[in-house]
């Protein structure tokens with residue numbers, strides 16, 4: 001069984017012995033070869049907008065580690081860009097050139113431009129599949145509507161005085177108008193990605209964990225579920241990730257994904273238990289070592305990999321971190337992690 005077959009089987013809910021493994025943000029700054037290429041080419045944006053460079057970056061972690069899957073090298077903020085809001089990636093995080101505050105602001109956003117503005121994504125996926133070969137899984141992705149709205153309303157990463165949540169309660173109709181616009185674009189973007197040889201798409205709903213169950217059902221589910229449903233109709237497997245999912249897990253069955261990615265806070269056996277009370281047919285899971293644990297001793301990492309595997313107790317899952325890998329992560333921690341996964345059965 002090659003890596004791709006192992007990944008596909010698990011996404012279909014089959015048991016495969018050791019789980020397939022990949023790492024959120026596996027291509028990036030913790031790798032010296034990434035830092036070197038970015039330095040040479042100038043910026044992150046140059047890398048992801050150039051299909052050959054994006055494919056090269058995607059391959060860097062695959063060459064180093066026994067990973068089973070590679071993920072498109074891009075960013076979730078290409079959607080705001082395609083809607084007419086420029087994004088700058090700075091050391092402190094991304095900055096958007098303007099904030100969306102009113103219904104008039106929403107109306108200035110462009111719709112229907114994704115295919116043209118993000119055509120480089122298709123070329124990147126094609127170049128990536130060429131370099132990757134047929135024996136590894138290839139994953140496409142997008143940000144989810146609520147998480148993208150968060151960046152567009154805040155103008156960057158959310159702050160403590162969250163403008164987005166004030167808008168949610170003060171001007172719910174404006175937020176819903178924005179979410180609908182974004183949802184249409186995300187669907188177009190993901191359908192475009194499925195025209196390439198990919199094995200799954202992951203939807204990143206990083207900021208949805210900030211909501212209570214009322215707001216999740218009102219502002220997340222209606223704008224995300226139709227995207228997952230349309231992908232299901234195209235027979236493409238979907239992975240759905242919320243950072244801080246514990247309190248919302250009882251509502252996530254409604255999202256209609258094939259896989260639920262569990263963040264690092266919740267233990268996998270607890271996640272399984274909560275999901276089982278909703279629906280005895282629990283989906284495939286993904287996760288969930290804390291990215292910070294890769295800084296720990298080899299003994300700690302080995303113990304925790306075996307513990308996560310034991311918590312799943314034969315339930316199909318994809319091994320991963322419970323959020324993206326940090327730029328300061330020691331490569332030796334990643335090596336230990338992957339080696340220990342290879343030793344599972």
Ligand code: CP3
Pocket residue numbers: 023024025026027028029038043044071072073074075076077089092093094141157204206243323324
């Ligand atoms: O996983 C992968 O290897 C694929 C590529 C990928 C990137 N970003 C590359 C990236 C993916 C899937 C993302 C998703 C993403 N981007 C999310 C959702 C996942 C999550 O982490 O919660 C979010 C919220 C973003 C927005 C974003 N992009 C932030 C907050 C930042 C700054 C923080 C940081 O790590 O620098 C980025 C920049 C970014 N995205 C980099 C990379 C490799 C760093 C670019 C660089 O400086 O070279």
